[in-house]
Ligand SMILES: Nc1ncnc2c1ncn2[C@@H]1O[C@H](COP(=O)(O)OP(=O)(O)OP(=O)(O)O)[C@@H](O)[C@H]1O
């Protein structure tokens with residue numbers, strides 16, 4: 447699917463480009479979907495998962511969009527729980543394995559996954575924001591998309607990528623991972639469940655790709 451096709455398919459569901467009247471109608475129908483008996487998925491808000499290989503620039507583009515959309519109260523940016531020590535690459539909440547397991551056992555994480563030898567989760571505030579009808583943007587795992595679709599009523603996928611040699615150069619330069627972890631990340635290619643709603647080839651200036659993500663989010 448081309449990017450413009452993908453954009454149309456989103457517009458078909460949320461009336462992103464259809465003017466205020468259409469948008470209101472779409473919002474109403476989204477709200478009604480949550481009333482389907484037996485459907486316990488989280489809604490009516492939209493979870494936007496930004497996925498793609500390590501080094502593609504997911505966090506960079508999310509940070510850019512966050513700055514650009516600071517005035518948009520209905521667009522939230524998830525702060526992930528990760529069993530990795532705090533560092534400058536992401537403003538996550540660092541948890542140890544026990545605290546993470548307790549969060550899972552208590553049902554506090556609306557979505558969690560394991561990858562790269564780490565555990566990742568979205569926090570309970572994401573469920574609250576989705577229940578309030580907000581758009582929540584999160585750096586996600588390609589492998590966890592089926593789980594996301596099982597937990598959230600409206601999931602949109604933004605796939606960010608770059609050529610392998612660019613990925614390798616970026617994560618080497620970032621310096622967060624050692625050699626073995628770096629090789630494992632580069633070898634990781636989980637299948638993506640479904641067509642992305644937006645594809646971004648992040649090879650130019652980060653600003654350009656970041657603007658594309660911001661424009662996509664504005665249109666939801
Ligand atoms: N368009 C770009 N041009 C040059 N460098 C970039 C670009 N986009 C991102 N980078 C750099 O590449 C590195 C990886 O970016 P980032 O951490 O955003 O990727 P990521 O997809 O979130 O990776 P990971 O999944 O490993 O966390 C960072 O050092 C970032 O500054």
Ligand SMILES: O=P(O)(O)OC[C@H]1O[C@H](OP(=O)(O)O)[C@H](O)[C@@H]1O
Pocket residue numbers: 497498499500536561562564566585586587588589590634636
């Ligand atoms: O390879 P897949 O499953 O798509 O993604 C695996 C995980 O790795 C990255 O996190 P980070 O680089 O550790 O912050 C992604 O955000 C995801 O959580």
